[in-house]
Amino acid sequence: MQFPLKQVVPNLEEWPLYRLSKDRERFLHKVIEEAKRELLLDHRSSASLQALLANSLYHEKIRLTRKPWSVDPPDEKKFWAFVASELTRLEQESAPQAAWNALLQTILERYGKEIQGNFNNPTYQFARQFLPIAFNRLLNASGNRNFSRIFGNRLGIHDRVHLDGDVERLRQIVRDGGTVVMVPTHFSNLDSILVGYAIDAIGLPAFLYGAGLNLFSARILAYFMNRLGAYKVDRRKKNKIYLQALKAYSTSALEEGCHSLFFPGGTRSRSGAIEKQVKLGLLSTVIEAQRRLLLENPNGPFQKIYVAPVVINYNFVLEAPALIKDHLQEIGRERFFVEQDRYSSSGRIARFILRFFTAGSDIRIRFGDPMDILGNPVDAAGNSLDPNGKTVPLAAYFQHNGELKEDAQRDFEYTKILADKIVHAFHRYNTVMASHVVAFAAFRLIQKRHPDLDLYQLLRLPEEDRSWDWEALGVAVTRLVAEVKLRCDRAELYREPVLDQPTASILQHGIRNLGIYHDKRALKIDKRSGKVSSDDLRLLLFYHNRMDGFGFEHYV
């Protein structure tokens, strides 16, 4: 397939995200009303509402003192001081319910505006100027080269980033008016940029995306964030009012047919393994939005939401050293000696991007088959199919004794079912790369060589113990590749084409590409001795983990 593909919806004004950006005030109002409605359902009495407000104030005060960020608006302290005085005043005056509601409304308005975007933020303004330009570029196929324009054609992003999977299915769904929720695996801060590129390259309209507030501080990322239609997520804010506002934002956007991008893992995989479980918060908005769309018109046609899993495969994860450090700390607490994290600055990211596109190590992005909100497969016309291949009436999932009924506990369980299906798809649509196989084989061999050492002792092995015979590594890789091929034949996995070459080529290719730009190499070939050695077993562990969770350990 020749990327980029022609835009599915050539008229920008028909893009749901475009409509939303044209209609910001109305949408914001809807989000606030929605969040308020949900919160008031849970907090019917003024006493309960008062507790909610006080609790949120408490969390915000802690955040203000303990975790202040430079991107925080200057009037934050003033605002929360105002909330505090209002709370006291309302309590003293034994104010009526309406007064408490009004205070909630004030807070929600502030959160809503912040989530939607703060115009005073210069970073955001910079990025926003790009928005129309980016949109215009996408209008004609010849101009559909934003990324190439930035990096220059000679850098050849289309050759470096491989897009696989049934892209035409996704395009057809969008063409037919379906709403797509894209759910990728999450290994790197680059993921959102890459998925943004991929969405662009397969000719889909822009996707709405909740990006961490910290990502907006790096200009280069901010450009892409906004190209993705990013709204802001502040992970420091964990109070119920804020979380409800976020959910309302996502639910309302989905209800209005806005294609959305979630990283269901929540944060980047610390261990380097594919997500074994995913977060339910944002996913629940998919179920909620679909249920509402069904309830709106119980007997007629309805706007359908499709979930499209995406698996990103890297030979090299920029942040690997910091991520595996976090992971080891998490699982081992204090036992592990930690180095400084130097990998997350904006300059580093920019340098990496340039390095990546100039010297290049392949990245593979695979689009899994789209499914409905309960993980059922869908046919070419977008109909959900049951295990017997029969069309499923989606509304029936929300029916009880013939009636469409709201049931929060049921929706919650449905969210968990969707989460399981996504985790399953992440493993199913994974593409095994040579570098992963080599890293897995090497780490397993060292584990087997020292069965009496625990993980932490293993990671501290002296240099002379961190080497492998070319032949021994070759034997292990051969066995692994054979198993990978078997599973590919059973349609349980995918593999990089290089895995079909002789073992020596796989080893060469794998070792060369594995963690290619790290200061320390996870694996390298010693020219004189012909032995393979590792500068950093933690990195090797990280890349080894990529093949964790598939039961491959029985084959080395």
Place this chain on the structure above:
Amino acid sequence: MVSDLNTMSEQAPVAVIGAGSFGTAVANLLAENKRVLLYTRLPERAEQLRTSRQSAGQTLHDLVEITGSLQQIADACYLIFPIVPSESFAAMIGDLAPFLRPDHILIHGTKGLHVEPPDQNLSLESKLKRQQVLTMSELILRETVVLRVGCLHGPNLASEIAQGLPAATVIGSRFDEVINEGKLALRSNRFQVYGSYDVLGIELAGVLKNILAIGSGMVRGLALGENARALLMTRGLSELIHLGKTLNIDPRAFLGLAGIGDIIATCSSPHSRNYTVGFRLAQGETLSQILETMDEVAEGVHTVQVALALANAEGLSMPIVGMLHRILFENAPVADGLQRLMSYRINRDVDFI
């Protein structure tokens, strides 16, 4: 709750699939609250039930209607209780699946396991991975479009329920909706219904406990006394809980009605089929003789094989279950096997909580 009662229309009947002794008992219980469709597969049997109004030794309630059509059941009822032996469960579900919709609720009452591939010869050394063993709710989820699934387990000896004696059960389901619906349909002044979100735990507790019923029957058959029977039940339960833990089951499931509750009932009652198998083995009959003369399946016999194969795959030692396996399938003398109970070197009493 009141509004739920009202929305449960009197018109929609409830279905039971399988007219064995427990299926019939459940149908009669349900009939105290609503109209019931009771499905039986063979047309002759259906006809016989219709005319005699007798099923598995029980008189059918007036509100129980016999049917031989799964489609009729799926069309008329949204609440369905499949209660057929585990060996025919997959085939039944395969027949039912085409008629099911996502708004159906299925609460099964089958205390057995499905093995993939089916009809394997499981020996003392066989291994089964967890993915090869499906509980009935897992089978339903895999084969049908229905998500709102539950199970019905507990100390529910069909003969006692049929006599109108008081009893309680537990419905395991991830969905409040399923638990509530099951409660409303089943509850009466002689039948109490509890709920649990731990479907798998309830299912495995209910299934595995049959193993102990067989062992308990043996101890009785040999007249080894109540101390020995208590020993077998307690240490046996400990083995089952350990197996459950390796399969990520919360031990608490084994301590409720479906576990201990059911163990106490079936390990003491000659009305329990599994107990009867053990008892008759101890009296000198062979397994094939016993199974030939039983009207209904003793699920525990198969469960012994499956449980042991699961433990083997996990590298878990289960001396009591292994011993029962030898007695059941390798003609080991019952007395020798039970004697070995006394020779185990176990040094901790409760090590599973």
